[in-house]
Amino acid sequence: GSLETKKRRFTYAEITKITNDFETILGEGSFGKVYHGYLDDNTEVAVKMLSPSSRQGYEQFEAEVILLRTVHHKNLTTLYGYCNEGNQIGLIYEYMANGSLEEYLSDSNADVLSWEGRLRIATEAAQGLEYLHLGCKPPRVHRDIKPANILLNDQFQARLADFGLSKTFPIEGVSHLSTGVAGTFGYLDPEYCQTFRLTEKSDVYSFGVVLLEIITSRPAIANTEEHKHISQWVDFMLAQGDIKNIVDPKLHGDIDVNSAWKAVEIAMGCVSHSSTPRPNMNRVVMELKECLAMETARKEGHRFGSGDQSGRMMTLNLTSELAPLARIR
Template sequence: MGIKKLYNVTRNWQGDPYLPSEYSWDGLKCGDNNHPMIISLNLSSSNMTGEIASSFSNLKAVQSLDLSYNDLTGPLPEFLAQLPNLNALNVSGNKLTGSVPEALLQKFRDGKLVLSVGENPDLCMSVPCKRKKKKEFDIPIVASSVAAVLVLLFVFCDLAMYRRKRQGDMVTKSNIKSKNRRYSYSEVVSITNNFKTIIGEGGFGKVYLGKLKDETQVAVKLLSTSSNQGYNEFGAEAQLLMIVHHRNLVSLVGYCDEGEKKALIYEFMANGNLHQHLLVTNTNVLTWNERLYIAVDAAHGLEYLHNGCKPPIIHRDLKPSKILLNKHMQTKIADFGLSRAFATENDSHVSTCPAGTLGYLDPAFQASGNFNKKSDVYSFGIILFELITGRTAIVRGPVKNSHILDWVNPLIERGDVQNIVDPRLEGEFNTSFAWKAIEIAMSCTPSYAIQRPDMSHVLVELKECLALEMAYERTQRMAIEGNLTTSNTPFKMTYLEYESDIVPLSR
């Protein structure tokens, strides 16, 4: 409660955090009946400011602590290393300064701590802090086994995965958000060069390519008078998008609202949508790792809508065409503003307007007519199967259509992973990690919503899947190059080298 008061945490923290389980506190997990103490605390993206308070030192049983993507400042405290059970610490995406304490680094080297400290520009991985022109850092490791190397690489992959987004994130934060404004219809005409270039069409109407005065490209969605979404929903979407910001959600640059002339102006996503990339006619086939990156990015965006927004936002029409990619191949979810944001979590099953697309629509919704967060989880699972298999959700047939689950379930029962994964990959994937991705997709798609996990769990599993894949590839390369050794040789790498080796998404 001291943490909640100090940082003004707006989470549902009322009553007993342990029992009953259905009313457990947001982002907080407790141990078993014999040890009902806090073992996990996730305060990611909670708008926390200031230094890391000493109150955290009271969490003696905590095993996982996630403080990522806040605005925390000051040093990384020494007392974190004194938490006896802590085995995972994530402080990525803050403004921490100074050096990572030696005690934390030692636990990291010993394989006792998964440490994520990326996207803290002024935080050093050495004691004392030494600035190097190439942002190089040395971490000596006694590599007594391949497992020790894998633990280290697991962390490096996590850092690299988010570091690749940094350029795109900086654009979003420094430029896009600052342009939130209301435009006149005449300005919209000018931005689109009199609606010259159509780049898509959605529920609102046509989408046009536009350019602002500073040459920033944008996508302008013009609300047609025949739109089945209606004018009332337009106002709701515009107001919602003005206050919802996340690196994996398409940002609203501005909007127009002049009588019947209504438009939404979004950031432009140069690499189109996921549906286009998965088409069999697309010769530029996504690699297995690219597909995992896209899945993790999309999961981040959806998890934020569900758990980072209060009240939560249900997308209700998630599909590959709603998953867009910018010029850096960073993935962002679009058109979530049409979702219904509910007053309370208990009311989140209520739906007053139809949504969803055949193939991605929750079977529970088709039976009851009610949407909830688990409806989005089902849609996400279908998209994940599409990424894995390269097939569409619905395959049109001469007699009847077939659903991707009807096709994939018998293959899963036979354990036929080779025929499940997209044949266009030509076997360029690790079978074990492919199975993990398949299992994640399976967990999202049971017919009964209660059997599906929360998106926070799906996100954790996907990040682990990606990190293990990248770590495995790295160790394979090191073994081939003769660099995997059991000596005391320091493992030395620059951020620039690591990015060029690990991150294949920019084209």
Template structure:
């Protein structure tokens, strides 16, 4: 999560603003949409950002006393530092649970369209699994590079689009084409299956954030082993699979 922020009062003393530490690389959405200098995050960097974001949400759930629900987890609220460390931001809609509350908080719906937990939207019941659903949408963005809502697609909502693509069983048609297939199928399939479990319409069927972070770590470990095997097999052709955070988009030929 972001830290070192200040609350600033306006001249009249009634206007409040949060000023965060400067995050040189903007937010995750900018990188996934190609708005950051024509470069794209590689698969390893995407997984690391997902892990750090998941750990930030997990801290809200089990590290805060009382526990908190963010209520507005989305790719524009995941900020990227100079060293490409991800930090969760914007806690203006966050809600805490009473000590001993094990079910939900009844509250008016707040958040961003497309990221909202359908159970929360329908029942006004806010739970930790509401954050899990929103994070699942972010994870689908990370994997596919697709907008959450895109009217030009046959399935405009990213969840429905992903389900329709999964029916074909072709991982390459789902993965972000800006990755140029620089990923391995085991790691990408596991990440995709995790994302789909997070956006399960039934909240009790979703994993908790501890499980999400653990499985994302496994995705990264699988990929790193794949890279090591590739480098050992062909040490003269291992460029492009290193530890750099971005890979330049090839120029048109």
């Protein structure tokens, strides 16, 4: 159907029917509860209902509807429609059968994502973010990039979700917005926290933290007394030249080591304290695609010409303490 029918407005009665009277709860967020449902054509959907007690809820609901009515990308969640009837406010999305990335990075999950699977999810999430920053007119900043907001469909394809905090750069040529700090502790750009200047590079920082979590399966903030940030831990491990113990031990070393170095290098570039040295998402996508190609080639048993490969590692933009470690082959 046309765009309008795809983003249609549903009545509360229709929502009740879609969710079979709100029978199955998929999850609950700051916004409210999320229910499972089916449209008339049997399309599976997730229905997010705004809880009356959610203070910022309505503004976030509006931000999300406005954004998802105007943008379309394979790595952003699809909005089928919305309900805005009195105090019954809801959003109807495509159903993501494998839940969020957060669930796959937690210790309690028995399903271990392969290294290739992790790099693929990272690349797809990066593509969604690249589209928001560079493909949208005007560009947009997500402001809440974290594993809980990266959803996985039945094929494990990644989609960015939850655009309630997103901000648009309304004027051509404006490099930053001055705005109160919003987001999630552990993923917040330290520069944005100090200056209140929001730029695309604030999302890049958050993405870097997510990438470190994908590589290590450790939380952004350690559950220890020191509450160490994941980037400090990785920094400490790198200083010892210890790539094998940075990567999630559940992978048992079944990885292309050079692609692991490169992924860590990309992530550490993204989490630079100052925004200037952080890469843009276009560069991040390009580099992650190279990581994925290395790992795919290893799996298929091809070598890129191994001599040339280790030489290339030396020319990567590795920080000084990493340079001697590029000889790991």
